[in-house]
Amino acid sequence: MDLRFRPEHLAFRERVREFVATEMPPDLRAVAEVDGHFEHEQVMRWHRILYRKGWVAPHWPVEWGGAGLDPTERFILNEELELAGAPHLSPFGLYMVGPLLLQFGTDAQKRRFLPKILSGEEVWCQGYSEPGAGSDLASLRTTAVDDGTGHLIVNGQKTWTTYAQHADWMFCLVRTDPTASKPQAGISFLLVDMRSPGVTVRPMLTIGHTPAFCDTFLENVRVPKENVVGPLHGGWTLAKALLGHERTLIAAVGLSRRALLRVKRIAARTLDNGRPLLDDPRWRERIARLEVRLRALQVQNWRALWAQQQGRAPGPESSVLKIRGSELSQQILELAMDVMGPNARNWFEPPTDWLHPLEQWVGPSHCYARATTIYGGTNEIQRNVIAKLVLGLPVR
């Protein structure tokens, strides 16, 4: 047993730190310092900076623009970017449809789509959920009917299509065989050009006041049949494969480490009867309780990383990362709110002599963090999956 990173990995961590210190533009750095909301333009500018460095898709094969980093280096790169508060790149191209194209796409599909995902020229969104199909995704009703001229005609409504207003393309699940024996069997994985006639996007605010969510309406949208990825009616396999990618990143330990440090920094500035909360044993204990959870999650993540570095399939140690990581991120922001006390109600209002810049965005972040236990498969669905696949509990 050895918990130390190898010297070459420590050296790589230094390289990443140096890169962030020199390459992150001042306006992004200013947003990071207050943990504010990055505009789409800022996210894409950061995307292009990482692209030029060759680090935008570190997990892709080198021949498609990957960075040729081992799993530990990828982990370190991600962790350092999280610790720096850098913009979170849109995951839909880089982490979702990209890897699926690499695994299931035709050569033509890879050549057409991968380079532009990499460069950031084309932005993607995800069309999975529907108003009537959330956790029960296989009940989705968006249809795609072969019109006999080499096109599928798509009709339906997708929802929670995050940042669809900025997207050039959407990967989605559509029902191509309504007569299939099981709901999962008649679904295909389809790439839709968001500029096609019949596509309408209606953005909506989240409770964190970011315009992250959209309803996306599809009315007689013509999509070439070559935009089906994998076998026709075989889309469910792709949907499930997506869950297996880059699991050590899902715990977001870097983000939680950064967030807990910010709680301490706020507590050092928050006075109660002249004494900083950070010097009050009651508050120290509450912070320490989350520090314990953070350390446990960190070692858990290292164990999953070790398995990955050894080329092993993700084991039980990685199945719990999403549940614990998302819960912890919420608990930390909730503690930040508690530390702020009456200031916790602040909604974007700028800092003043009684409100520190660290506090400005905590309220909105706390609100939006409620999404972490919902997206990527709710934590309840995660528990269903672990109960069945890891614990072997009986299915009714």
Add this chain to the structure above:
Amino acid sequence: MDFDLTEEQRLLADAARRFVRHDSPVARARRMREDARGWEPDVWRKMGELGWLGLSLPERAGGAGGSMVDVMVLLEALGAGLVPEPYIASAVLAAQAIRHAGDADQQSRWLAPMIEGRTSLALAWMEPARRYALRPEGTVARREGNGYRLDGRKIWVDNGHAADALVVSALAPDGPTLFVVPRSAQGLAVTRRRTIEEQPSAEVRLDAVRVGAEDRLGPEGSALPALERALDCAAAAAVAEGLGVAGAAFALTLAHLQTREQFGVKIGTFQVLQHRAVDMFVELEMLRSMAILAAVECENEHDDTRRGAVSAAKAQLSAGGRLVVQQAIQLHGGIGITDEHDVGLFFKRMTALAVLYGDETHHLERLAAQPSFLEGVDRPAPG
């Protein structure tokens, strides 16, 4: 980074699991509840022959010179069988105190026979109304002739009733000091006390107990660092044992969910119980990570790193480990409350481990007191 066990460690784990299966199933722990000693010298001797009692102790004292990771591997297996021999009390807590405070001769004298399984030890460090304070105040060592006279009282001396010698902390003229007191010493009164987990502990009274200067471990005033190091090893060992205890309680629970039927179906089909089982599984995984962290760091010479890691791990045991065994009882229903079902034995052992060597509050406070806890926190200038 490396999270794999070595070949030797895998063999050790196999041997320990075999030992539990053949020599010390839970039924034996149950039987030993009726025994005055609470454990069997023959089994202790066998553990010595297997080389288990000196796993992490120095070779010059007859130990194997291994690490606390070896101890972790062993104790997870022994914990799953609730093996009643006083492994942590004697081979970790008392032994590490002697190792850290004693000179080479003292280590050989007291550790070698224990490592062979011929003797057992105990550490007497706790006093009434002092919770987990390391500093002895109610036990005093006065210089007398060439030696000392010890007076005072110690509580919760695990294995004190059976130990051949006790390591006792006492306040000497130059500060807290450790002494080795043979069980046969005049003026030493040991009262056996029952515990929740039925592994006997003891209250010890020292009334004008005379010991020689050669029984003093290290110079006067050297006790606290040695005690702290010994307790860090014991806490890490407790997390490892707790992992075994909680893991076994969880295995019983899973089996129950897969066989017990109500409303015409296996109760494991109910989503509310499935999710509870997953919550237990998540805590177990976190506990395994923390057991590793504690085992690797509990001998770290860097105080901040060692204290932070051990305290975080022990706090995790007290919170997460208890959740597992409490929910194990809950998911068993009425049968879980009966003395005849094993799940209650695991529950009780975990309940004890939670408060041994520092409870959750103690360790959270300790974690928060380390400089690394405030690393990166810029404090505003006062005023």
